[in-house]
Amino acid sequence: MRAVIFDLDGVLVRTDQAHDKAWRALAGRLGIPFDGRAAARLRGVSRMEALDIVLEGCGRSFTPAEKEALAAEKNERYRALIAEMTPADVAPDTTVTLKALRERGLLLAVASSSKNARFILERTGLTPYFHAVVDGTQIARSKPDPEVFLKAAQVLGVSPAEALVVEDAAAGVRAARCGGFSSAALGPAAAAEGLADHEIRSLPELLELV
Ligand code: B16
Ligand code: MG
Numbered sequence: 001m002r003a004v005i006f007d008l009d010g011v012l013v014r015t016d017q018a019h020d021k022a023w024r025a026l027a028g029r030l031g032i033p034f035d036g037r038a039a040a041r042l043r044g045v046s047r048m049e050a051l052d053i054v055l056e057g058c059g060r061s062f063t064p065a066e067k068e069a070l071a072a073e074k075n076e077r078y079r080a081l082i083a084e085m086t087p088a089d090v091a092p093d094t095t096v097t098l099k100a101l102r103e104r105g106l107l108l109a110v111a112s113s114s115k116n117a118r119f120i121l122e123r124t125g126l127t128p129y130f131h132a133v134v135d136g137t138q139i140a141r142s143k144p145d146p147e148v149f150l151k152a153a154q155v156l157g158v159s160p161a162e163a164l165v166v167e168d169a170a171a172g173v174r175a176a177r178c179g180g181f182s183s184a185a186l187g188p189a190a191a192a193e194g195l196a197d198h199e200i201r202s203l204p205e206l207l208e209l210v
Contacts (some may be wrong), residue, residue, distance in 0.1 A: 001210045003163040008112035008135075010043060010168030011186055011203075012094055015114075015126055018081040019043075025053055026074045032057045040189040044169030045111050046142035047071050054141055075116075082116065087125035097203040098129040106210060107162045109152040111165070113142040132156050138156045143171040146179025153181075164210060166203070167196070184209060 010016030014094055020039055027034035036102045042050040043062035051071050109132040118123035121127045132155035139147045153163050167173050168186045176183035185196035
């Protein structure tokens with residue numbers, strides 16, 4: 001293994017909880033039921049795809065302009081939640097693991113569907129740990145398409161077979177597999193479909209896999 005490619009939301013930082021909160025607030029305002037299954041499906045997919053999933057339970061259709069406005073409303077709420085993030089919002093286990101992987105000579109990348117990824121990495125002080133960052137502003141197709149992981153591997157100069165993808169989303173594990181990467185599923189949503197090569201409960205377990 002020459003590289004480790006990390007998902008951001010739900011893997012490096014707990015912004016998955018802020019996404020969840022912002023979507024639940026929007027669904028609540030629209031009177032749309034929103035259960036845990038819907039929440040798991042929002043992980044890893046783009047903002048507009050996530051909105052379509054939220055609106056499935058609504059029973060009416062929306063114009064493209066209405067959808068843009070709803071996505072902007074959710075993003076505004078989400079940005080308010082992440083605006084005050086600091087390095088203290090990164091678990092000590094996370095920085096210890098990133099340092100140890102770098103010391104072993106591994107190349108590290110972030111591959112996120114989020115258009116807010118660089119903002120989050122800056123706020124939390126995580127940017128300097130990574131040799132490459134590919135985010136939602138640089139891809140045409142979000143997970144489960146492997147584009148974001150393939151781009152990250154390309155920037156790092158490694159082949160998919162030489163990289164391990166770390167994901168908290170079923171869509172992300174599928175994307176990794178489809179792109180020819182091995183994967184580590186962090187948490188139940190990522191492990192749900194049984195497609196990951198490894199299942200981990202915390203990031204330090206990666207040190208036993210690479
Ligand atoms: P944004 P990841 C993904 O990030 C999130 O898991 C997903 O819930 C979100 O809809 C997507 O980013 C887009 O995020 O609205 O900030 O552009 O898990 O791929 O790091
Ligand atoms: Mg994620």
